[in-house]
Amino acid sequence: MARIVMKFGGTSMAGTERIRRVANLVRAQAARGDQVAVVVSAMAGETDRLVNFCREANPLYDPAEYDVVVASGEQVTSGLLALTLQALGCKARSWLGWQLPIQTIEAHAKARIDNIDAPALIAAMEAGEIAVIPGFQGVSDDGRITTLGRGGSDTSAVAVAAAIKADRCDIYTDVDGVYTTDPRIVAKARKQKAVTYEEMLELASVGAKVLQTRSVGLAMKEKVRVQVLSSFIGDGAPPADDLPGTMIVSDEEMDELVEKGLMERQLVTGIAHDKNEAKVILTRVPDRPGAVANIFEPLAAASINVDMIIQNVGRDKGETDVTFTVPQSDLARAQALLEDRRDAIGFNRIITDSKIAKISVVGVGMKSHAGVASTMFRALSDRGINIQAISTSEIKVSVMIDEDETELAVRVLHTAYGLDAVS
Numbered sequence: 001m002a003r004i005v006m007k008f009g010g011t012s013m014a015g016t017e018r019i020r021r022v023a024n025l026v027r028a029q030a031a032r033g034d035q036v037a038v039v040v041s042a043m044a045g046e047t048d049r050l051v052n053f054c055r056e057a058n059p060l061y062d063p064a065e066y067d068v069v070v071a072s073g074e075q076v077t078s079g080l081l082a083l084t085l086q087a088l089g090c091k092a093r094s095w096l097g098w099q100l101p102i103q104t105i106e107a108h109a110k111a112r113i114d115n116i117d118a119p120a121l122i123a124a125m126e127a128g129e130i131a132v133i134p135g136f137q138g139v140s141d142d143g144r145i146t147t148l149g150r151g152g153s154d155t156s157a158v159a160v161a162a163a164i165k166a167d168r169c170d171i172y173t174d175v176d177g178v179y180t181t182d183p184r185i186v187a188k189a190r191k192q193k194a195v196t197y198e199e200m201l202e203l204a205s206v207g208a209k210v211l212q213t214r215s216v217g218l219a220m221k222e223k224v225r226v227q228v229l230s231s232f233i234g235d236g237a238p239p240a241d242d243l244p245g246t247m248i249v250s251d252e253e254m255d256e257l258v259e260k261g262l263m264e265r266q267l268v269t270g271i272a273h274d275k276n277e278a279k280v281i282l283t284r285v286p287d288r289p290g291a292v293a294n295i296f297e298p299l300a301a302a303s304i305n306v307d308m309i310i311q312n313v314g315r316d317k318g319e320t321d322v323t324f325t326v327p328q329s330d331l332a333r334a335q336a337l338l339e340d341r342r343d344a345i346g347f348n349r350i351i352t353d354s355k356i357a358k359i360s361v362v363g364v365g366m367k368s369h370a371g372v373a374s375t376m377f378r379a380l381s382d383r384g385i386n387i388q389a390i391s392t393s394e395i396k397v398s399v400m401i402d403e404d405e406t407e408l409a410v411r412v413l414h415t416a417y418g419l420d421a422v423s
């Protein structure tokens, strides 16, 4: 007997037929004698639809009321899955975020889970009931509904797995594992048997949306065993325990897999892209101590995350241009904050551009091998792709390019690092 969390994403939950398939997978897992908790997303497209309603109602919406609206998508699917499981003869009930409760900090629309009260849930599971939990939602200390940020159901699933000390957290989605890059962009992308937590964390944070970044960080911290696999499998498919999804593993486990010849050690694990950032250029900023602090302090105070930063070569007269990126959804706020402080900061113009993309190459092999960045720059220049900014970490190189060149850049780099599957 094992204790398993099964998480199903939006595409897997889109409509009665698909929910029935999910219910069959859940029933099969429970029929093996396992205790099962299921975490579900809203139906595909539903959260976008609800976000749009909020924007139409009030462009400067109150995040607390936004949460009330967008959390409803998961309430619907959790109830529907419980009903479908009951129709198949299983004992099942839904546990909404406020009922468990899943306690979060108050930061509406991007809350973080503080605590999950698990004893009642565990008791129900031990009594043979399947627990169905809506992902993405929680409740703040003052009793209001919160949500965890887009893609947050992955984090709900990992947090539930940690709280109930599950043996595994299976993330069922619309692809059958973590690939060397988004398989929807590169047909020759290769599925990975295993990826380390560190690499997955970096890949997710630079745009590989197959797992939400926070879910990977939490899994790493709480040592939750996470597997990514497809829910689009036939009824006769083997159970998840034997399915070849992608396992997220520790460095030591990866070493063992390599020693056994089950994995090859790779310099580059994957390539990711992100079209959700925007570029801001402030021209003619005074080139003196404190100038950049004056720019970034108000942005930090407003919880606006700045990613890439370049301070251009100084101009004449002790002035310089400063370029940086912020999430597109925060661009208008960032611009307004900076305009308000134009005199204090002392810049001339703000130039913005949302038509940019960030392309990142990730791999732990970079720690010990030189040349990864230069291969990237040469491969892009050979195809005439201009690099507008660069940033690096120990295991990642990112470049900012024109958004229209995203797909081409990802394909070119996938080939340049020898990641293409041999057909």
Ligand code: ADP
Binding pocket: 008, 009, 010, 011, 012, 041, 151, 172, 173, 174, 175, 177, 178, 179, 180, 181, 182, 183, 184, 207, 208, 209, 210, 211, 270
């Ligand atoms: P869900 O609704 O199940 O949470 P998501 O759409 O959030 O699913 O994530 C799955 C998608 O992630 C895939 O359809 C795929 O297009 C995308 N993706 C991006 N990078 C990768 C990658 N490296 N490996 C697998 N899928 C990826």
Ligand code: ASP
Binding pocket: 009, 010, 041, 042, 047, 048, 073, 135, 136, 149, 150, 151, 152, 153, 154
């Ligand atoms: N439904 C939410 C979203 O679309 C959460 C999730 O699916 O993970 O962002």
Ligand code: MG
Binding pocket: 009, 151, 154, 209, 210, 211, 212
């Ligand atoms: Mg997702």
